[in-house]
Amino acid sequence: MKKIILLATMILVAGTVSAQTYFNGDRADYDFYYQTRWSFEVNANLSNATTGTNFNTGNLPGFSLGFDADIPASHSLSIVPGLLFSQKGFTASTPSGDLTQRVEAMEFPVLAKFRSGKFVNFSLGPQVSYIVSTNNTYGKGFPIEMRDKYVYSGSNLRYQGVLGVGIDVNKSLSIHARYSFDLTNTYSNGNVAYVPNHRNKAFQLGFGINI
Helix, strand or coil, X not given: CHHHHHHHHHHHHHHHHHHHHHHHCHHHHHCHHHCCEEEEEEEEEEEEECCECCEEEECEEEEEEEEEEEEECCCCEEEEEEEEEEEEEEEEEECCEEEEEEEXXXXXXXXXEEEECCCEEEEEEEEEEEEEEEEEEECCCCCHHHHHHHCCCCCCEEEEEEEEEEEXXXXXXXXXXXXXXXXXXXXXXXXXXXXXXXXXXXXXXXEEEEC
16 A cells, blocks of 8 residues: 555656646747747737718728737646737828828737647737827818817727737747727717717737747
């Protein structure tokens, strides 16, 4: 009986050491997915807003950059919190003329990242966006007396959803594509006759560099 208990203890200890090595030692060196990774990322944004009555919107290019951490939770799942500075917005055609609204925001995504195979992954989760500034540019002939009607004066806090797909190219480089969207309507200035309730959305294409 003592020999059996001793053997079982040795097997348990060996299994524990093996698991620790798998996630933190030799296996981690072999497969970097099992390590916590810090990354610097850069994205090209193409953003827009939903169209409303007398408010036809178009795409606006921009960029985002920031940092994130990839924290393994299991063999195929990791949690990826991030902090990014992002340029978004839209163009719009209105009865008064054309305008461009540029939004600059700090974004805080917390994504669940699911690994499929060795290189491909899928991600989804919530994102909080805090608007730092907005700026409107008006087309030629846009009446000065109408411009205040289109200035953003809504909440600086937006709650969004994010969906994405990525590829780990190697230990140092990853590429990804993401789609983010407002979960609730954005009420720009309290006057739906000029700026109707709408939701912002954006496509992102970028890369991350592990640091």
